Amino acid sequence: xxxxxxxxYRFDPGALCLELLTTGGPGxxxxxxxxxxPADLVAWAVRSRLPEGLELAVTEGELASVRDVRDTLxxxxxDRAHGRPFDPGHLAALNxxxxxxxxxxxxxxxxxxxxxxxxxxxxxxxxxVARDAIDLFSGPYADRIRECGSHNCALLFVDTSRPGRRRxxxxxxxxxxxKVRAHRARARETTFTEG
Numbered sequence: 001x002x003x004x005x006x007x008x009y010r011f012d013p014g015a016l017c018l019e020l021l022t023t024g025g026p027g028x029x030x031x032x033x034x035x036x037x038p039a040d041l042v043a044w045a046v047r048s049r050l051p052e053g054l055e056l057a058v059t060e061g062e063l064a065s066v067r068d069v070r071d072t073l074x075x076x077x078x079d080r081a082h083g084r085p086f087d088p089g090h091l092a093a094l095n096x097x098x099x100x101x102x103x104x105x106x107x108x109x110x111x112x113x114x115x116x117x118x119x120x121x122x123x124x125x126x127x128x129v130a131r132d133a134i135d136l137f138s139g140p141y142a143d144r145i146r147e148c149g150s151h152n153c154a155l156l157f158v159d160t161s162r163p164g165r166r167r168x169x170x171x172x173x174x175x176x177x178x179k180v181r182a183h184r185a186r187a188r189e190t191t192f193t194e195g
Contacts, residue, residue: 011170014141014158017073017133019048021156026071029154035070038063038122045125051105054115062122069097069126073133077156080137081147098130150174 013019023044024033035041038058045056058066072093079086103124108114136142136158144159148169155169168174 011155011157013156014160015132015136016049017129017136018077018156018158020044020066020070020129021074021077023070024067025074029074033067035063035067041066041122041125050103050128051113051115054103054120055117056120056122056125057118058122058125062126065097066122066126066129069093069130073130074156076133076137077145078147078154080142081145081156094130094133097126098134100124100127102127102131148174 011022013021022032023035023040024030035044038060041058041063042056045054046052072090076086076090076094078084079090100123103120104116105113106116136145141158141160144164146157146159146166148155148157149167150169153169153174155174157166157169159166
């Protein structure tokens with residue numbers, strides 16, 4: 001990811017399905033859209049936490065479906081992060097995507113995991129992401145889905161830290177900015193009380 005100033009920082013949302021949310025989103029988040037053509041989704045899959053070697057073929061229609069389900073997934077994740085009930089229409093869209101056949105790895109003769117050639121489509125990728133979301137929302141980390149604690153950041157993540165107290169999308173970015181703001185506020189308060 002990159003800051004507003006263009007500086008790179010590491011953001012690990014903690015789940016494959018949440019990695020997809022960094023590619024754009026509904027409403028005001030559409031300005032962050034990076035999935036403009038099928039090759040963009042292929043590039044995202046290569047950078048994702050999926051094992052290497054996936055030879056993905058994506059059509060324009062599949063790309064549109066991925067963007068639609070991604071936007072729905074963003075809304076579902078935000079609802080979960082804030083303890084709101086899920087919208088039935090959003091659940092139906094996620095479940096429909098998950099009902100399609102997923103990406104299926106294979107085991108090679110030398111014991112490595114690989115992807116079968118020619119079997120990876122945008123629809124299968126979307127099903128894999130949707131199934132990951134279902135596992136997340138119904139699994140042990142469901143109550144640890146969070147929105148970044150910064151007042152101007154809406155990144156969503158699952159807190160997989162041992163103590164379960166992660167507040168920021170990244171300590172390198174929002175966490176550090178919050179510490180700087182708190183330090184400056186304390187310094188102003190000290191100056192004000194001494195002056």
